[in-house]
Amino acid sequence: MNERALRIGVIGVGGMGARHARNLAGAVARGRVAAVMDVDTVRASAVAEECGGARVYDDALALIRDPQVDAVVIASPDPTHAALAQACLAVGKPVLCEKPLATNLQDARAVVEAEAALGRRLIQVGFMRVYDPSHQDVKAVVTSGRIGRPLFFRGYHTNTSQDGLPRTLDDVVVNSAVHDIHSARWLLDDEATEVFIQHIPWNPNDPTTCRLVTVQIRFARGGLAFIEMNADAGYGYEVTAAVVGEQGAVESQALASPAVRIGGVRSQTVDPDWLVRFNTAYTREIQAWTEDALAGRYTGPSAWDGYMALAIAEAALESARVGRPVAVKAMERPEIYGG
Ligand SMILES: NC(=O)c1ccc[n+]([C@@H]2O[C@H](COP(=O)([O-])OP(=O)(O)OC[C@H]3O[C@@H](n4cnc5c(N)ncnc54)[C@H](O)[C@@H]3O)[C@@H](O)[C@H]2O)c1
Incomplete structure (x- = not known):
């Protein structure tokens, strides 16, 4: 691999x-966009041009196999992730795969097994909140021990519908709440054992639709998590992560904007979407991933993290079907993820 600049192929722009x-x-000083692929070739060409004249592909596998591509970013729709990640493993290339790792646990397990069979990590999953300064502050306080043993994670996540169309419960949990599920595992540093969810359907006559969902998780060492995910808050995008410990509590900044007080009114702008709220996190994520790939080290969220988030999501969806808490069933953690 070229040690000076990582030549990166981006799938889905x-x-x-x-x-x-x-x-x-x-x-990213030591990374460059070498190739771009999108089924919308006009869009692919425009992004390639903007990024200094990268090669344009209409076939994702051809991009992955291109010897002039050292590493791959997968940002195409969720159902494409698992197969493309597998294709990257087959040619031994580092990959930043957007979340979710797969759209079902079976496919995620197959990816984890393929990576474990290789005997080294190549996949990072796009749980980019771990690069958000405010989330990192929370993690630092928890790991310092200042608030004592962590007991409880509280996650608050609002989205605003981009198209006004109802979302399914499956999509809200697997595509959106999966971020909060990962945050709970990361901040409590523990594995989930049981999940219970309840939701308010978007369409009162169709329980497969979802407007707002709450997810309760029990962890192996006795910790608990509560996540509120509002799929269409109507006012903007907001994420808060809080941890309550035995001796104190810590909470991330809800909003990136400053609080302004004028004429007896205190106001604060709510970000419109994740690209604004997590602007810094996305930049830091791809900078860190590039440096890690060049150095042959893997420090970001792993395929195991992607698998476990889906194991919890699948148990949560089962909980919605049966109306009671459901045990999280997961494979044994392969040694490459710390056994
Ligand atoms: N980490 C995060 O915070 C975050 C935020 C948003 C989206 N995402 C993830 O990123 C991915 C893309 O989401 P988005 O919001 O950019 O969606 P989008 O609809 O804006 O973009 C998807 C792109 O993929 C292209 N595409 C469709 N089918 C394809 C295929 N088979 N192969 C290659 N390209 C294909 C589309 O033409 C489009 O350009 C999703 O998996 C989503 O879950 C992650």
């Missing part, structure tokens, strides 16, 4: 993939 490509082109 919609909102998220184009942001990764622009960050690579503008903010």
Whole structure:
């Protein structure tokens, strides 16, 4: 691999993939966009041009196999992730795979097993909140021991519908709440054993739709988590992560903007979406991933993290079907993820 600049191929350049490509082109000293693939070839060409004239592909596998591509970013729709991650493993290339790792646990398990069979980590999953300064502050306080043993995680997450269309419960849990599920595991540093969810359908006559969902998780060492995910808050995008410990509590900043007081009114702008709220996190994520890939080390969220988040999500969906808490069933953690 070229030690001076990582030549990166980006698959899927919609909102998220184009942001990764622009960050690579503008903010990552030792990474460059070498190739771009999207089923929308007009969009792919425009992003490639913007990123200094990268090669344009209409076939993701051809991009992955290109010997001039050292590493791959997968930012195409969720159902494409697992197969593309497997293709990257087959040619031994580092990959930043957007969350979720797969859309079902079976596919996620197959990816974990393939990586474990290789005997080394190549996959990072896009749980980018671990690069958000405010989340890192929370993690630092928890690991310092200042608040004592962590007992409880509270996650608050609002989205605003981009198209006004109802979302399914499956999609809200597997695509959105999966971020909060990962945050709970990361901040409590523990594995989940049981989940219970309840939701308010978007369409009162169709329980497969979801407007708002609450997820309760029990952890192996006795900790608990409560996540509130509002799929269409109507006012903007907001994420808060809080941990309550035996001797104190810590909470992330809810909003990136300053609080302003004028004429007896205190106001604060709510970000419109994740690209604004987590702007810094996305930049830091791709910078760290590039440096790690060049150094042959893997420090970010792993395929195991992607698998476990899905194991919890699947148990949560089962809980919605049966109306009671459901045990989280997971494979044994392979040694490459710390056994
Ligand atoms: N980590 C995060 O915070 C975060 C935020 C947003 C989205 N995402 C993830 O990023 C991925 C993309 O989301 P988005 O918001 O950019 O969606 P998007 O709809 O804006 O973009 C998807 C792009 O993929 C292209 N595409 C469709 N089918 C394809 C295929 N088979 N192969 C290659 N390209 C294909 C589309 O033409 C489009 O350009 C999703 O998996 C999503 O879950 C992650």
